Amino acid sequence: MCGIVAYIGKKEAYPILMKGLERLEYRGYDSAGVALMQSDTITLYKKRGKVSELEDYCEQRDTSGHAGIAHTRWATHGEPNEQNAHPHLSEDHRIALIHNGIIENYLSLKKELLNRGYKFLSETDTEVLVHLINEMQQKNNVSLEEAVLLALANVEGTYALAILSVDNPDQLILAKKGSPLLIGVGDDDFFVGSDGAPIVEYTNKVVYLDDGDVAVVSPDKGLRIRNIRDEHALLKKPNYQLLEMTLEQIEKGGFETYMLKEIYEQPKSIRDSMRGRINLQKDIVSLGGLIEYEHKMVNAKRFIIAACGTSWHAGLVAEYLIESLVRIPVEVEYASEFRYRNPIIYSDDVLIAISQSGETADTLAAVDLAKRHGATVIGICNVVGSTLARETMAGSYTHAGPEIGVASTKAFTAQVTVLTLMALSLAQKKGSISKSKYHQLVNDLESIPEKIERIFTQEEHIQKIAQFVATRPNAIFLGRGINYPVALEGALKLKEISYIHAEGYPAAEMKHGPIALIDDHMPIIAIATEQLTYDKVVSNIQEVIARKGTVISIVTEGDTTVKGMSKFCIEIPVTEELLTPLVAAVPLQLLAYHVALIRGCDVDKPRNLAKSVSVE
Numbered sequence: 001m002c003g004i005v006a007y008i009g010k011k012e013a014y015p016i017l018m019k020g021l022e023r024l025e026y027r028g029y030d031s032a033g034v035a036l037m038q039s040d041t042i043t044l045y046k047k048r049g050k051v052s053e054l055e056d057y058c059e060q061r062d063t064s065g066h067a068g069i070a071h072t073r074w075a076t077h078g079e080p081n082e083q084n085a086h087p088h089l090s091e092d093h094r095i096a097l098i099h100n101g102i103i104e105n106y107l108s109l110k111k112e113l114l115n116r117g118y119k120f121l122s123e124t125d126t127e128v129l130v131h132l133i134n135e136m137q138q139k140n141n142v143s144l145e146e147a148v149l150l151a152l153a154n155v156e157g158t159y160a161l162a163i164l165s166v167d168n169p170d171q172l173i174l175a176k177k178g179s180p181l182l183i184g185v186g187d188d189d190f191f192v193g194s195d196g197a198p199i200v201e202y203t204n205k206v207v208y209l210d211d212g213d214v215a216v217v218s219p220d221k222g223l224r225i226r227n228i229r230d231e232h233a234l235l236k237k238p239n240y241q242l243l244e245m246t247l248e249q250i251e252k253g254g255f256e257t258y259m260l261k262e263i264y265e266q267p268k269s270i271r272d273s274m275r276g277r278i279n280l281q282k283d284i285v286s287l288g289g290l291i292e293y294e295h296k297m298v299n300a301k302r303f304i305i306a307a308c309g310t311s312w313h314a315g316l317v318a319e320y321l322i323e324s325l326v327r328i329p330v331e332v333e334y335a336s337e338f339r340y341r342n343p344i345i346y347s348d349d350v351l352i353a354i355s356q357s358g359e360t361a362d363t364l365a366a367v368d369l370a371k372r373h374g375a376t377v378i379g380i381c382n383v384v385g386s387t388l389a390r391e392t393m394a395g396s397y398t399h400a401g402p403e404i405g406v407a408s409t410k411a412f413t414a415q416v417t418v419l420t421l422m423a424l425s426l427a428q429k430k431g432s433i434s435k436s437k438y439h440q441l442v443n444d445l446e447s448i449p450e451k452i453e454r455i456f457t458q459e460e461h462i463q464k465i466a467q468f469v470a471t472r473p474n475a476i477f478l479g480r481g482i483n484y485p486v487a488l489e490g491a492l493k494l495k496e497i498s499y500i501h502a503e504g505y506p507a508a509e510m511k512h513g514p515i516a517l518i519d520d521h522m523p524i525i526a527i528a529t530e531q532l533t534y535d536k537v538v539s540n541i542q543e544v545i546a547r548k549g550t551v552i553s554i555v556t557e558g559d560t561t562v563k564g565m566s567k568f569c570i571e572i573p574v575t576e577e578l579l580t581p582l583v584a585a586v587p588l589q590l591l592a593y594h595v596a597l598i599r600g601c602d603v604d605k606p607r608n609l610a611k612s613v614s615v616e
Contacts, residue, residue, distance in 0.1 A: 002086070002100040002610075003027035003072040004181065005198045006162040008172050009189020009219050013037075013068035014058075016191070020198025021051045021072050023250060026258075026404050027100075027194060028074025028610045031085035034058070035096035036065035037169050042096045046085040050605070067169065069162045069192075071098040074610040077106070078123030087164075088127045090134040091118065094166040095144070097133070099126040100194060101158035101179040109154065129161070145216055148173055152214070152228050158361065160209075162192055171218040176209040180359045180387065183207045183217060185240065190217040195357075195383065196245045197402065204243040208385040244384045249402045259405035259497070259603045263589050264456065267449035269400040269410040270582065273417040274446065282442050285425040287396045287418070293350075296376045298430045300328055300350040304343075304375075306335040306366035307354040310408040310492065314415035315354055316485035317581045321420055324578060325427040325441075335362035339369055347374035354419075355379075356403060356411040358386025367391050380418055382411055396422070406609050407496045409589050412489060413452075413582050420445060420579065444576040448583065451573040455586050458570060459594075462587055465552060465568045466594035472523050475500055476514060477588075478507040479527040480537055486527055486581045490588035497596040497606045507533075507540040520548040525588070527554045528562040529572065529580050541565055554584050 003024030007013045017034055025032075032054040033046035045061065047054040051072055071086035078084035087096040103109070106125035109132060114120070118131045129151065137147035144165050152159075158178030165173070174181060174192060184191035184199035184206050191199045199206060209215060212229040213236075225236050255261035278285050290297065303322055305315035312334060319330040333343070335353070339362060345351075351370035355363045358381035367388065370377050379388045379395030382403065389395065400414035424441060427433035469475060475494060479487030488504035495502045505514055507526065518524070524544045528537045538561060541551055545565060553566040556574045563569045570587045572580075596603045 002074050002194070004069075004098055004100050004160055004162055004192065004194045006069040006098075006172055006174070006192035007189065008067040008170075008217060009186060010066060011189060013065050014063035016202070017068050017070040018051070018055055019201070020193060021054070021070050023197035024194055025051050025072050025605065026406050026610070028072050029605050030073045030075045030080035031082065032070070032072045033085045033087050034070040035068055035087040035164055036063060037067040037164055037166075038062070038065045040166055040169075042089065042093060042164060042166060044087060044089060044096065046082045046087075048081050048085065067164065067172065069096060069098050069164050069172070076102055077125045084122045084124050086126060088122065088124065088130045090130050092134070095130055095134055096164040097126065097130040098162050099129060100160040101177070103128060103155055103159065104157035105155065106157075125157075129155070129159070133163070144168055145173055145214070148175060148214055149226070149228055152177075160194060170220060171216055174209065174215040174217065176213050177211045178361065178364070180357075181209045182385070183209065183215065183223065184243070185223065188219050190219070190223070192217075196243045197250050200243055200245045200250065201247050206241055206243045206385075207238045208241065210390070211387075241385060245402055250404060257405065257604050259407060259409060259593055262403055262405050262410045263586070263593065265401065266410045266413050266586065267452050269398075269414050270417050270449050270452070272399040272401070273414045274421065275399070277421050278442060278446065282439065285421050285428065285442065287421060287425060289394050289396045290378065290422065290425075293376055293378065293394045294426070294429060297350050297378070298426055299348070300376070301346065301348050302350070303328055303330045304345070304349055304351045304370070305330060305332045305354065306338050306351060306363055307332075308335050308360055308362055310412050310489060311354040311356060311360075311363075311415060313485045313489040313492070314412055314419060315352070316488070317416050317482060318352070318419040318423070320482040321423040321578060322426070325423045325433050326430060327432045333366070335360065335366040339365040343369075345370055345373035345375050349375040350378060351375050352378045352380060353388060353392060354381070354415055355388050356382045356408055356415075358383045358388035360388075364388060364391060380415055382414065405604050406606055407493055407592070407603070412585060416582055417445070441576060441578065444579055448575070448579060451575060451583050452586050454573055455583065458587065459590055462570060462590045463594045465570070466591055466598055468550075468568065469500070469523050469552070469591065470498070470595045470598040472521060473501060474517070475502040475523045475525060476517065477502060477504040477525045477527075478510065478537075478540065479504070480507045480533045481530045482578060483527040483530060483580055483584055486584045486588070487525075489585055490525060490592070493589055493592035494595060496609065497592055497603045498599050498601055499607070500595065507537050510540055510543060515543065515547065518544055518547040518549040520550070522549050523552055524549045525552045525554070525591075526562070527584050528559070529554065529556050529575070529577070529584060531577050538562060538565075554587060
């Protein structure tokens, strides 16, 4: 959730740290802080609010120094304020620490430390860590590195840590368990980040830390890593990799916001998700990362899909795709519920875990649970080197490129694209799809980017619809069949960034309760593209009109029936029904975007949200 950045080397640290915080601010923006090593002291600056407020605060202050750590916070323990902002200092101000994650046993540790005379200045779980490390160092008369190893052996929970010490000014100590952390290796310096965004400008040579790793970086002594799971704490060889990210990808590229840029990137991201996975003759769809496990997948008795938020909606689309094409039953689970309800998992089950970042805590826990039961575990994620990519047996990257906007857009359509390719590949190998149907779907899938580009020509029209929706306190989204998940996703987008209460329903469920909400103030956004249930959706819309609800419809080009019943209508290109979510989701993204702008909301950093939910 929170964003971590650190630097040590020959350059001035402060500009690198602040630029890194700006690039990580999508991970949290409740407060921000920076600690700089200056001679024999640590100088600390913290501020409630966004990174820009910290920059303004530091403008007339001494920000010199060649080593430092910085943090942008998404609050878990303690309200957003300067006392709870990171970094946190030891009582003697000789150690500074930043943390992403949650220390689950912090209360018992805090009680012990209070009994030993330690004083706490914040409400955070993180402050416990810096005092515990200080206690271990003094009590055992060991180096700071050894003290960190001893302290973490007593910690339950998740963490990514960066630690600065007056006694060791030429080094940074880093640790990871359950929260992402990577090290960028320069010529004579090191860059640290929660992801590659703060690093890519300076180097593409990186090391992804594994769970349990404690690393020490020093410009003079290089990089060394030990793992607290190793009882002998032996040094391990760093695994150097190339960072698959470019500076251009994480900049706005002329757009006013990241969200709008990422909406408009969808034709490219969908093409990139398909590239190399459909052969020139279009008679073979293959996802290279799944080849080793295709036999198990084709012969599975059941698929379980575990995900959260937008990824869960992509999983619901996949349920329709896999059951329709592969004819294997699918259960779609909220990962947060799956892990705690003692689920029945068989060794011939296949669990598909979906996460944009690959760091979603609940989804990773579902992966661990399924592995312990002997199931085959497949991952779908966007971030190379992520924990999900390392913890699953096989999987596919979406290749959507970095998604900075907190409200997911291109990640959704990229996930649906990869899941569609997976369903087509498995159906072909199982023989559960006819040759003609297979070619029809492949050809139509390849035409999706061009169809989305045609939707962009309606943005001005969608802005006019947004003017109406922006004045309403509530909205209902309706869909049927494979577009029911799109209704859920459309409602999520609207509530995430405009703060309008919105709910998605299967259209036929209106009369089982939600119809009581309809009056002349209630906009009803209806997706009416389904061929099989089209007449039923028309009837559902008539029920809305009879109760004076205002209908905003998404229809296929040339539709006159629903269009004639609607106050506003958005037309999308005719698309094979199983692929309509890829097209129908886009106007709903644009609608939510423009509603949020009209209401004066920060679309890239909506209140209370963070991009990567790496805590429970």
